[in-house]
Amino acid sequence: MTEVSRAGRHAALRQLLHEQRYSSQAELAAALEARGILASQSTLSKDLLALGAARQRGADGSLVYVLQELDTRAATRLARLCAELLLTIRRALNQIVLRTPPGAAQYFGAALDQAGLDGVVGTIAGDDTVLVIAVDEPSAAALAEQLERMTITGKATEEE
Structure with missing residues (x-):
């Protein structure tokens, strides 16, 4: 695993959230790790907040992370x-x-x-x-x- 900058994590998170639905930070952390990016829960939480990602109800009623415009x-x-x-x-x-x-x-x-x-x-x-x-x-x-x-x-x- 390599150390990735904040901007690099943000870019990876944006891409992940556009490609697939994630219902938990644990799922997102695992997806980042699969790309070689390690992020603690605290860091991931701050990154999601900075990106404007929020959990919203999907069509099936489950909560998933989505990116919102500023x-x-x-x-x-x-x-x-x-x-x-x-x-x-x-x-x-x-x-x-x-x-x-x-x-x-x-x-x-x-x-x-x-x-x-x-x-x-x-x-x-x-x-x-x-x-x-x-x-x-x-x-x-x-x-x-x-x-x-x-x-x-x-x-x-x-x-x-």
Whole structure:
């Protein structure tokens, strides 16, 4: 077995996940080992997180690892955080004021920024409040509706 760089492990993991379905990290570790790459469970877990691999239900109902695109991951994370953290959504013209539990606003605001939602000019976060500035009133209305839907469903899109 040879020592492989992080980038090399990531490339091998991407290829493995595109070629076949894996339901556990042990299966992935064995597949990597068959290619001459040794990785501890801790390293493999970090690599999967860095690649955006997540376990999702397959067509047969079993959980398998799949790669998600960055934008999809960020939107999915935002939807989950909306359901968990968003207490109120209030709109005033092109601005939206979001309330979270104390200490969660900056974390939520960062997730909102990473999601790159259409119409957002920027965000400002305090302790329990996030101010979202939209490009105009219609964009603010659409964004408020989108955040409300995410809060209720916990999903980024209606298809999920």
